[in-house]
Amino acid sequence: MQLVINNLSKTYPNGVHALKEVNLTIPNGMFGLLGPNGAGKSSLMRTLATLQEADSGSVFLDEMNVLEDKEGVRKILGYLPQEFGLYPKVSAETLLTHIAYLKGITSHREREETVKALLHKVNLYDVRKKNLGTFSGGMKQRFGIAQALIGNPKLIIVDEPTAGLDPTERNRFHNLLSEIGENTIVILSTHIVEDVSHLCNNMAIICKGEVLITGHPTQIIDAMQGKIWKKTVEKEELQHYIQEQKVISTTLFAGKSVIHVYLDEQPDASFIPVEADLEDVYFTVISDKTSVITL
Numbered sequence: 001m002q003l004v005i006n007n008l009s010k011t012y013p014n015g016v017h018a019l020k021e022v023n024l025t026i027p028n029g030m031f032g033l034l035g036p037n038g039a040g041k042s043s044l045m046r047t048l049a050t051l052q053e054a055d056s057g058s059v060f061l062d063e064m065n066v067l068e069d070k071e072g073v074r075k076i077l078g079y080l081p082q083e084f085g086l087y088p089k090v091s092a093e094t095l096l097t098h099i100a101y102l103k104g105i106t107s108h109r110e111r112e113e114t115v116k117a118l119l120h121k122v123n124l125y126d127v128r129k130k131n132l133g134t135f136s137g138g139m140k141q142r143f144g145i146a147q148a149l150i151g152n153p154k155l156i157i158v159d160e161p162t163a164g165l166d167p168t169e170r171n172r173f174h175n176l177l178s179e180i181g182e183n184t185i186v187i188l189s190t191h192i193v194e195d196v197s198h199l200c201n202n203m204a205i206i207c208k209g210e211v212l213i214t215g216h217p218t219q220i221i222d223a224m225q226g227k228i229w230k231k232t233v234e235k236e237e238l239q240h241y242i243q244e245q246k247v248i249s250t251t252l253f254a255g256k257s258v259i260h261v262y263l264d265e266q267p268d269a270s271f272i273p274v275e276a277d278l279e280d281v282y283f284t285v286i287s288d289k290t291s292v293i294t295l
């Protein structure tokens, strides 16, 4: 299966160009859509989830015209939006059963079995009778993925699922996502670089509505090897380096600034080479679009 997005554009009534001629080809497996706040990730996710209209462009899931055949898409879609409300006074089991019914599982027995299996999968079976209002953020996100998985969707969209989760819950969530079948397209939208490097076999970086780079994370990182240089500088020198070099990120360490610079050749002997990682790629490609990021 393949999702092919061609020249997708969206301008909101207030004039914000949220998507500018977006082109992406998304194969089966986990696809990371990485970008800073306001990049256009949710706009793209909502469009793919048939919840908002694009101005122009096309999206095809194999033969299916995603922008036109909304009913068809909804039958094979699992969607975990960035923000979702849960009825606080309803138990996890009751709400999941209700959603399963709304998603078309009309047989009582099948519904029961589906809900039970999903509650086990997301490790909420023991708390299935508890009201959702008592759930922690991580438990709510796991409930969110359970509802997205009802009906074995072929296209799963999860929008910034790990923002606000503690490391244990994030890990748990990652494991859950990585268990989703290989014959499914999972699009994970996030501003957390680590989420993509841990999970995704394909990715894109988007900023200000434009796709800046797309491909396999390892290949993208490899293309940057030998071009990232590091130097520890005094805080007062920082501005000088930002003006003189292509500083992609600065980190504070023991009161000093550690800068990463992108350049084909070593700037001078005081810079040491560093092995590039996805964070360097991310900051390099978005640094043309934004100002230098301080970690």
Ligand SMILES: Nc1ncnc2c1ncn2[C@@H]1O[C@H](COP(=O)(O)OP(=O)(O)OP(=O)(O)O)[C@@H](O)[C@H]1O
Residues within 6 Å of the ligand: 012, 013, 014, 016, 017, 018, 035, 036, 037, 038, 039, 040, 041, 042, 043, 044, 082, 191
């Ligand atoms: N309904 C809307 N009306 C007007 N502008 C909008 C609307 N939704 C989003 N925008 C604007 O479109 C741009 C892209 O927003 P979007 O929510 O798609 O980005 P994002 O990458 O998901 O950001 P975040 O990580 O902060 O959620 C932003 O400038 C945002 O303010």
